[in-house]
Amino acid sequence: MLKARWGTPKQLRDLLNELVSWNSITLSEGERQFPIKLENKLRELAYFQKHPEYLTLHDTDDQRQFLTALYKHPDAQKTICLVSHFDTVNIEEYGKLKEMATEPDKLTEILKIRAAEFSADVRNDLASGEYLFGRGTMDMKMGLALHMQMLERASLENWPINLLLLTVPDEEVNSAGMRSAVPALLKLEEKHELNYILFLNSEPVFTQHGDDTHYIYSGSIGKVMPAALFYGKETHAGQPLNGMTSPYIASYLTQEMEWNSSFQETSYGETNPLPVTLQQRDLKSDYSTQTPYRSSALYNVLVMEQTAADVFDRFEQVANKAAVRLNRDYAEICRNNQVDPVGKVSVIRYEQLETYAVNKLGREFIDRVKATVHHQKEWDDREKSLRIADKLMIECQELAPAIVILLTPPYYPAVNSSDNETIENCVAFVKRIAKEKFNLKVERVHYFNGICDLSYVSYEGDSKDSVTFEANTPVWETSYSIPFEDMLRLDAPVLNIGPFGKDAHKLTERLHIKNAFEEMPVILKEMIQQLSLKNKVN
Structure with missing residues (x-):
């Protein structure tokens, strides 16, 4: 059996460091180059060398692209779509440290030296050695790294379910990537005879009251x-x-x-x-x-x-x-x-x-x-x-x-799947596994409070919503559009399970190391495998 490239915590951390080093600020040349680099990275996997047709770059706007990577089990139709974005916000706030903003290990060490400049919470996290700092570590290249690991594991272990990795640009501004991806998802569904049963995002945990509770989200504001x-x-x-x-x-x-x-x-x-x-x-x-x-x-x-x-x-x-x-x-x-x-x-x-x-x-x-x-x-x-x-x-x-x-x-559009049976089972399963294996307390929030690309699937709006928006948005179909009709057809439930971090969009953006590289890989793997066992019959 082939060995995993991203199976251990160290390998996963090395993967994250590489993804973060590909500076991909929204609307930058780095953002345009990122999916090309990622495609080359994924082509290193034996599965995509054998099935190159399952790895695809798709055009969006401004010469940008999004990427889909499909692991397809020969006997499965039921599919989990792993959703992420690869763009980040700007790095101006890093000042003289801008060059280090996308080098997490180096930045973390430099910030330790300058710890006195920060709040008590940041100083404590620097001293603990439990956090990795840097632009995109938390929001959300760790989520993408986790999805890449799941894709590799599924291909090596022959999981009896399909996984479609979707990673897009522009989530931080207008979500042009996800809006372009919606019709592409429908085409892939038809072309490869897929049946989407879950749209799983791995945006990071956003603290609710400055606490350290690990949250998962069954909807998005x-x-x-x-x-x-x-x-x-x-x-x-x-x-x-x-x-x-x-x-x-x-x-x-x-x-x-x-x-x-x-x-x-x-x-x-x-x-x-x-x-x-x-x-x-x-x-x-x-x-x-x-x-x-x-x-x-x-x-x-x-x-x-x-x-x-x-x-x-x-x-x-x-x-x-x-x-x-x-x-x-x-x-x-x-x-x-x-x-x-x-x-x-x-x-x-x-x-x-x-x-x-x-x-x-x-x-x-x-x-x-x-x-x-x-x-x-x-x-x-x-x-x-x-x-x-x-x-x-x-x-x-x-x-x-x-x-x-x-x-x-x-x-x-707001999206919520809290009453969906699959989601309720996933929430209960994740809570139990996190507690049993890591003594990690997980709580469910019904609406992710950071806004994310899940808004463009599982849409439940009516014609009045689309007609009103189109008629009163001056740039409609000139420079901005939303595929309302296609969104209605992507009616699988949504769930967001991601790594714990702090201070998204700040100089002190940071990722909890143990949670990201040890706990989340197990939690995601076991949840997906649980779904695959329940969905062996198409």
Whole structure:
């Protein structure tokens, strides 16, 4: 029998160090090169030398690719899809240590020397020798390394179940990789006669209250990003009541949105965070004594059971409430100063604005606007969304003053499989094995609180959700899309079981060594083998 390349804790640690050394910051050249290097790494396995057709690179966008690697048992159809991402956030916070950020062993030793600069928790972890520091060690190249180990073990030990490793770019920004992977998963399912029974992610454990409890997750929290363009009336600063500033309009909606409990929900005893403003700014490009009349804001709304359509309906209600209060206060100011109002602020959905603009200017004009904005490479999808709405409002100023409400990428639908029998059995099994073998206490959380690519499988939204999102997202099918119909077909349950770590996206990102290299390999292997025994019959 062939020997495993990644079977021992040391071999697995060496694999992680190699994966981390392939610097793969989102939208970097390293991210583009990572799946190519990974494909070459996996081709070292005897299984893929014998079955090269099961190892595939797939195109996504911006010359990026995602990778699938299939272990297929000849008598099995039932398949576990192992989901991971290989991109990481930036490393600017490492400063002079940037070159060491992707060399975990060296970085860990250097940080020990500088331990006094950090908090007591970090100092204790450095002194303990139980943690490995570095960008991507926790989030989430260890998860990928574990999946590679499972794939190798299955191929060497002939596990009676199929494993499909899927690893994608761009999870940290727009999940372009996973959104592109959804239709590919359906094609692979048909081509190789697969039957997905589980989508298993291995994102790391995110502490809930600064504790050291090991959590597993039977769902993932969702994210919707409603936005607003505030369009007032320009004037000279010396005659302020001859116009209406956009910051004045924006202040009313932001006050209503910030920490608004009407967006909060409780599911399985867990509660989503309150909404918060992610960005608010003036669109005026330079200084002058003309008052600002165009501003924008982005709001972060995390969801459990609400869809984008639900959030947008509530957002419209909140905007109307803000407009009523604004118009009342503004009317009183005008009365006190004996001036005529410049108008009442109205609330306009983006789909209403686009319909109005099409009737006034023609579809060809709208398409040109979108194409022009799309080619501004320095703008991301959020900026492009706001700029499209802005350009339409410039040509439709008779609608001002107004709050134009819209949706911007990314949209992560909430997903939850807590009531699924397979998931409940897996949760119970993992808890028992972790306790028996390692005296490790494992608790289940119903919604992973870090947002992840599992949002694009096991989707349960209805047509209203997709129609509302498409109609009110200005960049829809120009630079951003979601395969809603295909997502409905990927209806297997989801589960996230990953290694313990701390401080994702921070300079002190770190991974618990024993848990990652000794405990998690056993827990994942035994859970998958348990599923394979239960699923021998197709």
